[in-house]
Amino acid sequence: MDFLTLEQSVWPRLQEEKRPIVLYGMGDGADKILRQFERLGIQAAAVFASDEFVRGHSFRGFRVHRLDEVVDAFGEDILIVIAFASQRPEVLDKMYALDRRFDVVAPDVPVVEGAVFDEAFVRAHSGEMERAYALLADERSRTVFLDTVRFKLSGRLCYLCASETDKDEVFRTVLRLGPEERFADLGAYNGDTIRELLHYTGGRFTSVTALEPDRRSFRKLSAYAEEQLTGDITLEQAGAWSEDTVLCFSDQAGRQSRISHVGRETRMRALDSVLRGRPCTYLKMDVEGAEREALRGAAQTIRSWRPKLNLAAYHRSGDFFSLALQVHALCPDYRLYLRHHPYVPAWDTNLYAVCP
CATH class of the missing domain: 3.40.50.150 (Vaccinia Virus protein VP39)
Structure with a gap:
């Protein structure tokens, strides 16, 4: 399978972007994204936060704005980069509402410092990815796998939403x-x-x-x-x-x-x-x-x-496939399942395994 045909990588897209690029969020995730911006020569135009977190302060040299202030300054033809993680339903609702109104991406940066999931990473690990994909036990797992690749490449929220399930499903039907x-x-x-x-x-x-x-x-x-x-x-x-x-x-x-x-x-x-x-x-x-x-x-x-x-299976860029291979090597009898539970970015993506 040629995984690189699934989606365009977000990083070259950001390098070529002519519209203002504005970051939504502060903290560790925003730090990692801005460091990647610096490596690739990508320029952020502004940073904004949810209204309740805007107190006239600054982050990494940017004054932190409200969204309405960003729109007043640049108009609505902007590209928003989500730069923090959340599983809280009200925050996810806000992210998906932004995605309906604006062009939004959530670039994937690993929780633990290491290689970014980009085109070079996919080329280097495509054989491992194919082997892990072939080991998955059900269609839902294969959908999650491919949507994880699509999201990690593109940063598009639609792939997370399409593949998520709540934990009841896996606890009731797989782990039991x-x-x-x-x-x-x-x-x-x-x-x-x-x-x-x-x-x-x-x-x-x-x-x-x-x-x-x-x-x-x-x-x-x-x-x-x-x-x-x-x-x-x-x-x-x-x-x-x-x-x-x-x-x-x-x-x-x-x-x-x-x-x-x-x-x-x-x-x-x-x-x-x-x-x-x-x-x-x-x-x-x-x-x-x-x-x-x-x-x-x-x-x-x-x-x-x-x-x-x-x-x-989400702390490092390759965990969602490398851990499956490691478990299989330890005990080939395991049936392997991949699930993504509601979260932006692709955190709470877990590998489940059971023996018949």
Whole structure:
């Protein structure tokens, strides 16, 4: 399959754009996009934010405007670049409303620093992409895969909207969790995915083993477990990795917490070492770009117990295909499913795997 025929890359399009290019949003995503603009010689004309966030301040040398001020200055023939991420329904509604009124793109930049998904990236990885696509178990997964490629190339919101499903669909039809799950939660944050598990099992489980490296998130996780959970619970303030070691970790809470060259020294654990052969029936990983290493550290658990898998597949540009190949190499019996849940950009795109 020639994936490059699916859509035009957004970056050459932006380089050739003659209309004013205005950024919607501030923060880490806007920083990454503006750095890419600088590398490619793309010039932003203005930055705007939702009205409630406009306080007469500046961002990266731009005064932050309201949308109506941008329209007053440039008219409606502008190209809007969405430069932040959200899953909140009211924010998504606002993004899609902008898309109906203006020419809007949301250029894909990886959550973790690394290669951008552009034409060169596709050419370099087309063989892996074809192999991963061929492994997918259902038509919905194949649609999500192709729409993910289309979105990452073009930045057009229509591809995210066309391929999204809510989590009920995959939990009810693919994962089908039961009341006796032995749950390993890597990147447990504040207990949100433990609550998700309990929602689908009627509050029942056999055991929970949870790793969370961020100290503030771990405090919230511990408080939640102490107040709400009883039974076989193991919590560790540690990150998930391929081996037991100590690494520097940017301990900033949420999506800014990840392995880094600088930061707080943090204990890292391989799941195989934590469980030491104990059963696991459901394994979730959302470890901010360390999924490849965490899978290597869980290889024996996966081969021995074949747990249902729920893997974040969006932190790096190639996660949505490379993780599928890695899981298949660990256990070829897995049936692989790709789903995108409501989010702009293509975050909350997850790989699910179950054995027959």
